[in-house]
Amino acid sequence: MSRTRSPLLLIVALLAPAIAGLVVFRLYPIGLAVSDSFFNMVRGRQVFVGLDNYLSLIADSTFWKSLQVTLWFNLLINPIQIALSLGLALLYVQKFRGVGFYRFLFLIPIGVSLPVAVIIWRIMLSQDGLVNGLIGMAGIPAQPWLTSEGLALYSIIAIATWKGISYWMIFIIGGLQNISTEIYEAARLDGASAWQRLWHITIPLLRPTLLFVLVADVSINFLLFAPIFMLTQGGPADSTNVLMYEAYKSGFIFGDMGRAMAIIVVVVLILLVIVGLQFRLLNGKQGAR
Amino acid sequence: MKTVKLSILAGLVAGMFATTALAQDKTLNMIVIEGGDTTAMQAVVDAYKASHPGVTINLQSYPFAQFFQVAELRLRSADAGIDLVYVDAPLMASYASRGFLSEIDPSIDVSSLVTSAVDAGKYEGKQYALPVNNSAQVMFYNKTLFEQAGITPPAGLTAGQTVTQAEADELASTGRWTWEQVLDAAEKLTVKDGGRTTTYGFSVEQFAELYQLQPFGESLGTDVIGPDGYTAKGYLDSEAWTKAATFWGNLYSNGISPKSLGYGEGAQLFGNGQLAMFAAGTWNIPILSATGVDFGVAPYPYFEGGKVLTPTGSWYVGVNVASANQAEAMDFAAYLTTDPEGTKVWFDSLQQLPTYKPLLEAISTSPEFDAFPNNVFRLGVYDSLNTAKARPVTAAYGQLQDAFRTAFTDISNGVPVADALKSAVQKFEAAANRVAQ
Numbered sequence: 152m153s154r155t156r157s158p159l160l161l162i163v164a165l166l167a168p169a170i171a172g173l174v175v176f177r178l179y180p181i182g183l184a185v186s187d188s189f190f191n192m193v194r195g196r197q198v199f200v201g202l203d204n205y206l207s208l209i210a211d212s213t214f215w216k217s218l219q220v221t222l223w224f225n226l227l228i229n230p231i232q233i234a235l236s237l238g239l240a241l242l243y244v245q246k247f248r249g250v251g252f253y254r255f256l257f258l259i260p261i262g263v264s265l266p267v268a269v270i271i272w273r274i275m276l277s278q279d280g281l282v283n284g285l286i287g288m289a290g291i292p293a294q295p296w297l298t299s300e301g302l303a304l305y306s307i308i309a310i311a312t313w314k315g316i317s318y319w320m321i322f323i324i325g326g327l328q329n330i331s332t333e334i335y336e337a338a339r340l341d342g343a344s345a346w347q348r349l350w351h352i353t354i355p356l357l358r359p360t361l362l363f364v365l366v367a368d369v370s371i372n373f374l375l376f377a378p379i380f381m382l383t384q385g386g387p388a389d390s391t392n393v394l395m396y397e398a399y400k401s402g403f404i405f406g407d408m409g410r411a412m413a414i415i416v417v418v419v420l421i422l423l424v425i426v427g428l429q430f431r432l433l434n435g436k437q438g439a440r
Numbered sequence: 441m442k443t444v445k446l447s448i449l450a451g452l453v454a455g456m457f458a459t460t461a462l463a464q465d466k467t468l469n470m471i472v473i474e475g476g477d478t479t480a481m482q483a484v485v486d487a488y489k490a491s492h493p494g495v496t497i498n499l500q501s502y503p504f505a506q507f508f509q510v511a512e513l514r515l516r517s518a519d520a521g522i523d524l525v526y527v528d529a530p531l532m533a534s535y536a537s538r539g540f541l542s543e544i545d546p547s548i549d550v551s552s553l554v555t556s557a558v559d560a561g562k563y564e565g566k567q568y569a570l571p572v573n574n575s576a577q578v579m580f581y582n583k584t585l586f587e588q589a590g591i592t593p594p595a596g597l598t599a600g601q602t603v604t605q606a607e608a609d610e611l612a613s614t615g616r617w618t619w620e621q622v623l624d625a626a627e628k629l630t631v632k633d634g635g636r637t638t639t640y641g642f643s644v645e646q647f648a649e650l651y652q653l654q655p656f657g658e659s660l661g662t663d664v665i666g667p668d669g670y671t672a673k674g675y676l677d678s679e680a681w682t683k684a685a686t687f688w689g690n691l692y693s694n695g696i697s698p699k700s701l702g703y704g705e706g707a708q709l710f711g712n713g714q715l716a717m718f719a720a721g722t723w724n725i726p727i728l729s730a731t732g733v734d735f736g737v738a739p740y741p742y743f744e745g746g747k748v749l750t751p752t753g754s755w756y757v758g759v760n761v762a763s764a765n766q767a768e769a770m771d772f773a774a775y776l777t778t779d780p781e782g783t784k785v786w787f788d789s790l791q792q793l794p795t796y797k798p799l800l801e802a803i804s805t806s807p808e809f810d811a812f813p814n815n816v817f818r819l820g821v822y823d824s825l826n827t828a829k830a831r832p833v834t835a836a837y838g839q840l841q842d843a844f845r846t847a848f849t850d851i852s853n854g855v856p857v858a859d860a861l862k863s864a865v866q867k868f869e870a871a872a873n874r875v876a877q
Binding site: 191192196207211212213278279295298299300384385386387388389400401403404405406407410 | 508509512513516534538539636699700838839842846849850853854855859860863866867870871874875
């Protein structure tokens, strides 16, 4: 085999489409957001304001409240979604009667587009909707699911979870199927209980998959926008006003792109920190045990 | 290389032809809201084309809910693909302050237009937009539901009656119900079945919107924001507004009004006979006349002891600063708003209260407007001359509208009035300060 040609050219050629896509669709918009966050529109002209947009966020109570809502929302929704997806995936790979029907049932949400799901849920959660009808049969009075300060955020968490968990379940199933059955057999011979097998075999060996699901899920939930836009517009009393919605409102309703972009940059930075932490925690040399 | 040069040359030649063609035949583009407004605008465009054969006007229509965002984005990006812009009255200042609109050609004669409407198209003393029409709100009531409940309905105009302008003035100045009377009747008219309301006593058309609710607090004596356009403290959270907002909240906590009505849903409820009183625009007349409901039309109510104020203001037309066809666009804007033919075609199609004085004169005097429901416009004429209160002029109107809508939606959902108004004041002022800087 002669080495007349360096493979460098081939590598570049093969990577080029992906890199171009990355630059055009990821890096460029981020760069644009960062640069726009240094400008404000004054009398039809873009005026450079330096860090003003960031400094004014510090004194902005709406921003802090929105940040608080965003963090609380994510603190709840991500563990819930991942725990449920893991549970569903473990059930999915079992062999029992009616498993086909069960599998079909949990794949439905993947096939429904998010806006359609949100509209259906809005109808079901309305004052005279299905959900209130069902709890009414149990003697519980009708609840204002989407219009009360105390319930709206949790209703959105429930809807997003319903929509999201089957999707993440698919990835976890993939991870489960990669674990060699011999390990389980060996453990069973050693007398390990089902619980021990889950805790000492399944979860540690699933770690790369879980890392991916965790990172991707957190990113998606941090940037969740559609259900809030369609159901509550950040209300009531700002209880669902996540940063993405606040940025949208600033930029597209008030025409204040400088503030909107500053918020977006903050969201991206928070997300980077969280993802960095997740990598450190889950990629650490020694495992949980 | 040769082919490249050739194609550049061909492009240049084609470009030259295109520009010469444009010099003769101009094409103007206008953004407008979908529905009746687009139909009416098309009628005006067709009439205009008959006398201006060289000009083509394309209408680009967007649903009401998306129109504002589209207009905002396209104007901000200096999109030369729009020449004429349909402008909602209160947003005019925001557009003008950011340099989106051209100053209206001073040679356009606006003396035939209602002065207050012309003034609302000015920003810092300069005219940036011309009024296309005005608006008036009235209260529709279902006569059958009142009869069934054994309640005397408000004094109003009903089918089979004719009224002169003087009689309409009399009704509007002495027969107007108070909101207290409305609430009292509405409580009795509301029918509930196992906790669910089946017939609502009362509803406004535009749920939680400033346009509709501004007279609530202002009729009690305090403007919604201060004269500087950026202060809400002491205004939106004043005693007057607290009382108005409490009244609003009670409509929902008592199940008298349906929550979160979307665009057109109130008219639907009223048309189905599920709503007894409906505070809404005169543009609902053709819609409601087409239903089987036997209705009357009363003047827009006010608070007892307060001042009579009614919603007003509507759409304007402006010329995009980025347009390459300034003169042509100005000419069409003038035709639409100040020409006897243009204004007539618009009114006949859309049935909105005009700002063109000769047309208002015709409504007051022409026998065509003696009979119901055309005579409802005579109530509109009275209100626009005597009780109409324009929305505040501020470059932060979008921010005000949003903070207001959020607060009143929250109040209807049970958030305490004081908290909701306080939060609205804080949010509006924070956002407005960024505009004011």
